[in-house]
């Protein structure tokens with residue numbers, strides 16, 4: 001398998017969720033890596049959280065663990081939170097993740113945290129702002145990070161470029177990687193009426209280190225990135241086309257609501273692995289194979 005020139009290739013993984021801790025420890029499933037939500041583990045250094053960290057220590061002996069954040073608020077006009085970053089760095093020192101990721105978004109204003117991943121205006125001024133902040137984060141952490149495209153339900157009349165042009169410029173100017181959420185591309189494409197392949201094919205391939213796959217909720221006139229359903233066929237088709245275009249990219253599935261038993265998610269991960277392998281072989285596949 002080929003590797004990204006910037007990040008290692010990990011294979012196929014899942015987002016680790018609390019309801020699956022016991023199953024994973026007992027069965028040690030045949031997958032390549034896990035992604036954890038950084039904030040869930042950043043304040044557990046002592047007291048009642050210590051057993052959870054020791055659980056991860058043991059898991060880390062068998063699987064690489066990638067850190068995925070949801071609170072960095074990289075695009076905000078608020079100051080960067082260096083207390084948060086110090087905690088993130090401590091977590092990274094403990095688990096030696098192949099990479100750390102967060103989102104190309106804003107989540108706070110005037111110190112008020114909005115608990116959402118909100119889209120940015122795609123302007124030259126915001127581009128410069130985001131690049132400077134990613135550079136400061138990378139300098140502090142001593143490593144490149146990945147930034148992820150968010151799903152969106154609104155856009156700004158004064159945007160000066162497409163989202164994919166914006167992300168491409170950010171990645172190249174900040175010298176960071178990209179986490180491509182294929183479902184987010186699909187959700188935003190439906191909501192904003194653009195062609196999802198224009199988005200994916202417009203990104204710099206060598207910067208893409210990871211893919212997120214997930215399910216969404218279909219409200220008929222718009223989609224919501226809810227992570228509470230199985231992945232739908234049009235998103236599998238986009239994934240298939242993406243892997244054919246990019247080659248092997250570390251891929252995982254996010255599920256945050258309506259979480260099924262672990263074997264159900266594992267089967268979805270196995271399907272993703274099969275689709276990727278057959279896409280690379282060039283053979284036609286059906287995502288109804290399992």
Ligand SMILES: [Fe+2]
Pocket residue numbers: 148181184212254
């Ligand atoms: Fe995602």
